[in-house]
Amino acid sequence: MKKVMEIAYDQLTPENLRVIHELTHALTTVGDEENVLNKILDRLIQETGAEIGAFIYYDAQRDAFVPRMIRGAGGEDSPRFSQTIFRKVLETRDAVLSFDVLAEQDFQVSQSIITNEIHAVLAFPLIVEGRLYGIMYFDSRHNRQKFNEAARQLLSFFAPIASLTLEHILKKREVENKNVILQKQVDSSLGIPNIIGETPVMKRLFQLIRKVARTDASVLLTGENGTGKDLVARAIHDLSPRKNKPFIAQYIGNIPSTILDSELFGYKKGAFTGATTDRVGLFEAVNGGTLFLDEISELPPELQTKLLRVLQNKEIIRLGENLVRKIDVRIIAATNQNLVELVKNGKFREDLYYRLNVINIHLPPLRDRKEDIPLLVDYFLKRESEGREVTITKAAMRKLMNYNWPGNVRQLENIIRRALILAEGDVIDVDDIQLDEMDVPKFEGTLEEFKNQLIIQRLKEFNGNKTRAAKSLGISLRTLQQKAKELGL
16 A cells, blocks of 8 residues: 555546646635535545545544545435544545555454445545645445545545635634634624613613624613613624615604604605605615604504505615615614503504514613712713813712612713813712703792793703704604794793
């Protein structure tokens, strides 16, 4: 039996060399172990005329040979192999190359060789990082074919190339696995950009956001006004495979049905008075990305039906046309209302609720995570102070910690912004913290007067923006506009 190092490659034909070149080039473009082994087996069986080709993995821990891939040119699905041949390759780390196995003294006692009438064998070791990774095995049985010297030289020449390719792929896979582990460790230790919190409830929220972001499921965000549902929606998009596609947020509340319909679904020229051109709706504009529908509880019934169709069939129809357009959009919806109660009262479609509520994320109110208030204050101070080094006294911080925060993080943000304006110098003291006292028993006046004062206060907070003020108060824009008109605002 000749060893690989002793083989002269004088029998290789130009065709053999071309095959070696093609296989070597092909393997450089393959990125995983399975495809590499498939390519090697398929092509080398074709070139050598072998009846059986296989990759036999060596499990060093169990000291066992495990067939991973088998190709039977003769139609044999589960051929038997000789452990004697495999052991020989393991011991010598050299190829077993024989034109007549039955005549070899080392193999005459092998029952599997005799029983399966194995006449010619070519078995080459694949050495990866100094250890036997596996064996590339080819044989001819039933005396139907015999290998020739050129085939033997072809395989002996190619074995080291295959070993190097596998070594590169396995090292790459090891690095990738380490990177995945490291990334998971980093992810678990870091929060979400622009969402501040270190309390247990926020850490659980961060973990859930990251899990949800990897999926394409619809998400329903619930919680009080001011808890940051818009930030969570954006974070889910930014951490998802859709992050390089559009993200669009649309506020649903208090928008007339016809206007909202055209905004979401678009329209065809002439669909209604004023439709002078075709218009693309938000579903088409955000195709491939994420659409955030805020205050979904206020979606009109007729649009609930259309949204259900989007979620079920991934398609829309513009106003004024019959053409069905396929879209790929992830829906994230948000509400501060109890949708279950709205479903029970017939104000929200049950089937739409279940389509939207595939994954529910509830945002905790600030009063349930007061330990995060110092972090939030520090964040808002740095963001709003325009480069100034502003500090806050312990008394001022105690005042913030003792407050109930009905307006949640948004209210805290506004109060810190106000305090920065009122503060003398670069220190915020207790008198600079002007809280929104909305405790009714402390108000000396009628309920109507209290409502009016609250509306005036909110309009000031939002610099006259009636849409945002109405949203924070939990009333319709039309109601706020009427009250503002009565108050002369």
